[in-house]
Structures are given as C-alpha cells and as structure tokens.
Amino acid sequence: MTTPALAYKVLTGAQRAALLADGRFAGAPIDLADGYIHLSTAEQLVETLRKHFAGQDDLWIAAIDLDALAPQVKWEPSRGGQLFPHVYAALPLSAVIAEGPVDWLDETAVRLPGSDTPGTAPA
Template sequence: MLIYKIFRAPEWAALEEAGQTDGAPIDVTDGYIHISTAAQVEETAAKHFAGEDGLMLIALEAESLGEGLRCEPSRGGALFPHLYRPLRLDDVLWSKPLPLVGGRHDFPELE
C-alpha cells in the first residue's frame, strides 16, 4: 500500500542532500514522522499546509518501511501511519510537486 508525506521545498531539499531526515519540525517535536494514507492526504494538506505553495508529495511503500511504521489513532480516532525512524531517500518511490491552484492543492491521481 502506498502512503504519502508532504514536504515543504526546503525540507525536501534537505532530504535529497542528506539522504535521510527526521522530518519536518513538527515531526521532530512529536518524535515520529507524520504520514498519511491516500484517503487522508488531501485533508492533511488542507489542514496543515493551507495556502502554502512549493510543496512536494512523496510516495512510500508502507510494507518496505519495516517495524518503524505504526498506525496510530489521531484526529477523530482515525488511524494514521507514523514512522519511528529516519526517512531515507531510498524509501521514496516517487516525488511530485503539489501545486497550489485556485487556493487548493492539485493532487496527482493516488493509489
């Protein structure tokens, strides 16, 4: 199953340069990397990245992330994927720009 992470441009650039990341500042504060399923990622963008341009959408294969990936309750009791290890560049299946169009993020077709 594919799962998704949204990065701001500087966060994505840092991952590309270093080869791994502990995530965005909120991820570091919380102690895990916040990830979303295909059904959750658009709401995540609207709630946490509203009006932000220059975002990157990163696709990850859940099964390849190993024991560091846990699904845990979050907003409204929904289970969200959380990664309890650094995210490595070689974990990324693909990355695509997430442009802001008419005030909303324009998502590619997701699996």
C-alpha cells in the same frame, strides 16, 4: 483493517532539498516534537494539506513504500480517530518511490506522485 503499502509525506521545498541532499529526512518540526514522522494515506492527504499546509507554496508529496519501513511504522489513531501511519525513524530516501509537487486537480483532489489515481477528500 488492511493497511495500504503506500503512504505520503508532504514536504516543503527546503525539506525536499534536504532529503535529496542528505539521503534521509529526520522530520519536520512537528515530527521532531512528536517523536515520529507523520504520514497520510491517499484518502487522508487532501485533509492533511488543507489542515496543516493551507496557503503555503512550494510543497511536494513523497510516496513512501511502507513495506521498506515495516519495523518502524505504527498505525495510530489521530484526527477524528482515523489510523495514520507514523514512522519512528528517520525517513530514508530509499523508501521514497516517487515524488512530485503538490498538484491540485480540483478543490477535492491532488495528483499522487507515481500514480494516475488522485488522492481525494472524503465525501
């Protein structure tokens, strides 16, 4: 499997504010409980939003440069056996190459920050 150079972290407004203020993000409660920061690929992002953030407002997507975090990133099986990028360290603001609010283009796609390509749900 060729791993992408970018992955995405969904943040609440409060988590985004903390990342911007502190210059790092230690993780959401689920990340802290699991011992790593959960990220999603562009293809996994819509399902992640639906499964873990349904009905929530004030959500943000951060595009993460995985090469900048290479030693701390592990690709591990999760939902349905898919490989997900997990970061075994705090997420530094310097690894965030773009960010923006969750912007649904339709029921199956969201706008990816810093890209004209939408993240879409698998067919």
